[in-house]
Amino acid sequence: MKKKFFGANLKQNMLPDSLIPDYPDMKDKEDRELVVFVSPFFLNNTYLQSAANLNGFSIGSQDISEYSGGSYTAEAPSPSWFKQAKITDSLVGHSEQRKHYETLGTNPKKINDLFNRKITNALNHGIRVTYCVGETEAERARGATENVLEEQIIRGLNNITPTDPNQLIIAYEPRWVIGTDKIPTRDEI
Numbered sequence: 001m002k003k004k005f006f007g008a009n010l011k012q013n014m015l016p017d018s019l020i021p022d023y024p025d026m027k028d029k030e031d032r033e034l035v036v037f038v039s040p041f042f043l044n045n046t047y048l049q050s051a052a053n054l055n056g057f058s059i060g061s062q063d064i065s066e067y068s069g070g071s072y073t074a075e076a077p078s079p080s081w082f083k084q085a086k087i088t089d090s091l092v093g094h095s096e097q098r099k100h101y102e103t104l105g106t107n108p109k110k111i112n113d114l115f116n117r118k119i120t121n122a123l124n125h126g127i128r129v130t131y132c133v134g135e136t137e138a139e140r141a142r143g144a145t146e147n148v149l150e151e152q153i154i155r156g157l158n159n160i161t162p163t164d165p166n167q168l169i170i171a172y173e174p175r176w177v178i179g180t181d182k183i184p185t186r187d188e189i
Helices: 016-022 046-055 079-085 095-103 108-124 137-141 145-156
Strands: 004-009 032-038 058-061 089-092 128-133 168-172
Touching (some): 032 089, 046 058, 079 108, 095 108, 108 128, 108 145, 137 145
Parallel strands (some): 004 032, 032 058, 089 128, 128 168
8 A cells, every 4th residue: 555645844943842732643544654854953852753653753854965974064964863863754955955055056957966966875875855846936937847847857866766666755846835825736736
Protein backbone atom coordinates (compact mmCIF):
# COMPACT_ATOMS: atom_id res chain seq x y z
CA MET A 1 0.00 0.00 0.00
CA LYS A 2 1.38 3.38 -1.00
CA LYS A 3 1.39 5.96 1.77
CA LYS A 4 0.24 9.55 1.48
CA PHE A 5 3.09 11.85 2.45
CA PHE A 6 2.49 15.06 4.39
CA GLY A 7 5.34 17.48 5.08
CA ALA A 8 4.99 20.36 7.51
CA ASN A 9 7.68 23.05 7.53
CA LEU A 10 7.86 24.87 10.86
CA LYS A 11 10.18 27.53 9.44
CA GLN A 12 11.23 29.58 12.49
CA ASN A 13 7.71 30.47 13.55
CA MET A 14 7.00 27.80 16.14
CA LEU A 15 8.88 26.33 19.06
CA PRO A 16 8.88 22.58 19.64
CA ASP A 17 6.72 22.80 22.78
CA SER A 18 3.80 23.88 20.60
CA LEU A 19 3.88 20.70 18.49
CA ILE A 20 1.81 18.27 20.53
CA PRO A 21 -1.52 20.15 20.45
CA ASP A 22 -1.16 21.15 16.78
CA TYR A 23 -0.42 17.84 15.07
CA PRO A 24 -2.85 14.95 14.91
CA ASP A 25 -1.92 11.60 16.31
CA MET A 26 -0.39 9.72 13.37
CA LYS A 27 -0.05 6.39 15.18
CA ASP A 28 -1.91 3.52 13.57
CA LYS A 29 -2.23 5.53 10.33
CA GLU A 30 -0.67 3.00 7.99
CA ASP A 31 -1.89 4.87 4.90
CA ARG A 32 -0.13 8.17 5.68
CA GLU A 33 3.07 9.64 6.98
CA LEU A 34 3.81 13.06 8.47
CA VAL A 35 7.29 14.58 8.53
CA VAL A 36 7.73 17.84 10.44
CA PHE A 37 10.67 19.80 9.02
CA VAL A 38 12.42 21.88 11.68
CA SER A 39 15.36 24.22 11.89
CA PRO A 40 18.64 22.30 12.20
CA PHE A 41 18.93 23.90 15.65
CA PHE A 42 16.15 21.57 16.90
CA LEU A 43 17.29 18.31 15.27
CA ASN A 44 18.68 16.84 18.48
CA ASN A 45 15.97 18.27 20.75
CA THR A 46 14.79 15.54 23.14
CA TYR A 47 11.38 17.17 23.72
CA LEU A 48 10.76 17.29 19.98
CA GLN A 49 11.81 13.66 19.58
CA SER A 50 9.48 12.68 22.42
CA ALA A 51 6.59 14.55 20.80
CA ALA A 52 7.28 12.80 17.49
CA ASN A 53 7.43 9.38 19.14
CA LEU A 54 4.30 10.06 21.16
CA ASN A 55 2.28 11.28 18.18
CA GLY A 56 3.71 9.02 15.46
CA PHE A 57 5.32 11.55 13.14
CA SER A 58 8.92 11.94 11.97
CA ILE A 59 11.32 14.85 12.24
CA GLY A 60 13.13 16.20 9.20
CA SER A 61 15.66 18.97 8.68
CA GLN A 62 14.96 22.12 6.68
CA ASP A 63 18.36 21.78 5.02
CA ILE A 64 21.35 19.47 4.62
CA SER A 65 24.96 20.14 3.77
CA GLU A 66 26.51 19.36 0.44
CA TYR A 67 29.48 18.11 2.48
CA SER A 68 29.75 14.89 4.48
CA GLY A 69 31.92 16.60 7.09
CA GLY A 70 34.91 18.87 7.53
CA SER A 71 35.73 22.51 8.25
CA TYR A 72 32.55 24.22 7.06
CA THR A 73 31.57 26.69 9.78
CA ALA A 74 27.89 27.70 9.77
CA GLU A 75 27.07 25.15 7.05
CA ALA A 76 23.85 23.15 7.22
CA PRO A 77 24.17 19.87 9.16
CA SER A 78 26.01 16.99 7.56
CA PRO A 79 24.22 13.68 7.01
CA SER A 80 26.33 12.05 9.72
CA TRP A 81 24.66 14.37 12.24
CA PHE A 82 21.28 13.23 10.96
CA LYS A 83 22.11 9.62 11.75
CA GLN A 84 23.18 10.55 15.27
CA ALA A 85 19.89 12.40 15.87
CA LYS A 86 17.81 9.69 14.11
CA ILE A 87 16.71 12.15 11.40
CA THR A 88 15.68 10.45 8.16
CA ASP A 89 14.44 13.37 6.02
CA SER A 90 15.60 16.70 4.63
CA LEU A 91 14.14 19.49 2.55
CA VAL A 92 16.27 20.72 -0.34
CA GLY A 93 15.49 23.67 -2.60
CA HIS A 94 12.75 25.29 -0.54
CA SER A 95 11.46 28.50 -2.14
CA GLU A 96 12.94 30.59 0.65
CA GLN A 97 16.37 29.00 0.08
CA ARG A 98 16.10 29.71 -3.64
CA LYS A 99 15.16 33.33 -2.92
CA HIS A 100 18.06 33.70 -0.47
CA TYR A 101 20.62 32.52 -3.03
CA GLU A 102 19.06 34.72 -5.73
CA THR A 103 19.27 37.71 -3.40
CA LEU A 104 23.01 37.00 -3.11
CA GLY A 105 23.21 37.20 -6.91
CA THR A 106 23.73 33.48 -7.49
CA ASN A 107 22.84 32.29 -10.97
CA PRO A 108 19.79 29.93 -10.94
CA LYS A 109 21.82 27.22 -12.73
CA LYS A 110 24.43 27.34 -9.95
CA ILE A 111 21.65 27.21 -7.34
CA ASN A 112 20.23 24.04 -8.93
CA ASP A 113 23.76 22.59 -9.10
CA LEU A 114 24.19 23.27 -5.36
CA PHE A 115 20.88 21.55 -4.63
CA ASN A 116 22.07 18.64 -6.77
CA ARG A 117 25.14 18.24 -4.55
CA LYS A 118 22.96 18.39 -1.41
CA ILE A 119 20.54 15.78 -2.79
CA THR A 120 23.40 13.51 -3.86
CA ASN A 121 25.02 13.76 -0.44
CA ALA A 122 21.75 13.08 1.36
CA LEU A 123 20.84 10.06 -0.77
CA ASN A 124 24.38 8.66 -0.47
CA HIS A 125 23.86 8.67 3.31
CA GLY A 126 20.36 7.16 3.25
CA ILE A 127 18.53 10.44 3.97
CA ARG A 128 15.21 10.84 2.16
CA VAL A 129 14.93 14.13 0.28
CA THR A 130 11.92 16.30 -0.40
CA TYR A 131 13.11 18.42 -3.33
CA CYS A 132 11.09 21.62 -3.78
CA VAL A 133 10.64 23.13 -7.22
CA GLY A 134 8.56 26.11 -8.29
CA GLU A 135 8.38 29.28 -10.32
CA THR A 136 8.20 32.92 -9.26
CA GLU A 137 5.29 35.18 -10.15
CA ALA A 138 7.40 36.92 -12.82
CA GLU A 139 8.35 33.57 -14.38
CA ARG A 140 4.73 32.51 -14.34
CA ALA A 141 3.58 35.81 -15.88
CA ARG A 142 5.93 35.42 -18.84
CA GLY A 143 4.80 31.81 -19.41
CA ALA A 144 8.10 30.25 -18.29
CA THR A 145 6.68 27.85 -15.67
CA GLU A 146 7.40 24.63 -17.56
CA ASN A 147 10.91 25.76 -18.56
CA VAL A 148 11.75 26.80 -14.99
CA LEU A 149 10.48 23.53 -13.50
CA GLU A 150 12.27 21.50 -16.18
CA GLU A 151 15.55 23.31 -15.46
CA GLN A 152 15.16 22.82 -11.70
CA ILE A 153 14.41 19.12 -12.10
CA ILE A 154 17.01 18.34 -14.76
CA ARG A 155 19.88 20.22 -13.08
CA GLY A 156 18.79 19.46 -9.52
CA LEU A 157 18.52 15.73 -10.22
CA ASN A 158 21.39 15.42 -12.71
CA ASN A 159 23.06 11.98 -12.42
CA ILE A 160 20.83 11.02 -9.50
CA THR A 161 19.30 7.58 -9.52
CA PRO A 162 18.09 6.63 -6.05
CA THR A 163 18.37 2.93 -5.29
CA ASP A 164 14.96 3.30 -3.66
CA PRO A 165 12.54 5.63 -5.51
CA ASN A 166 10.79 6.30 -2.18
CA GLN A 167 13.92 8.16 -1.05
CA LEU A 168 13.17 11.13 -3.32
CA ILE A 169 10.02 13.23 -3.24
CA ILE A 170 9.49 16.15 -5.61
CA ALA A 171 7.29 18.85 -4.11
CA TYR A 172 5.79 21.45 -6.42
CA GLU A 173 5.89 24.69 -4.50
CA PRO A 174 4.78 27.59 -6.71
CA ARG A 175 6.80 30.48 -5.33
CA TRP A 176 4.15 33.01 -6.32
CA VAL A 177 1.80 31.65 -3.64
CA ILE A 178 4.32 31.56 -0.76
CA GLY A 179 3.37 34.24 1.77
CA THR A 180 0.45 35.48 -0.35
CA ASP A 181 -3.28 34.90 -0.44
CA LYS A 182 -3.04 33.43 -3.96
CA ILE A 183 -4.06 29.80 -4.37
CA PRO A 184 -3.15 27.74 -7.44
CA THR A 185 -5.96 25.99 -9.26
CA ARG A 186 -6.03 22.21 -9.77
CA ASP A 187 -5.05 22.74 -13.41
CA GLU A 188 -2.02 24.80 -12.38
CA ILE A 189 -0.92 22.17 -9.90
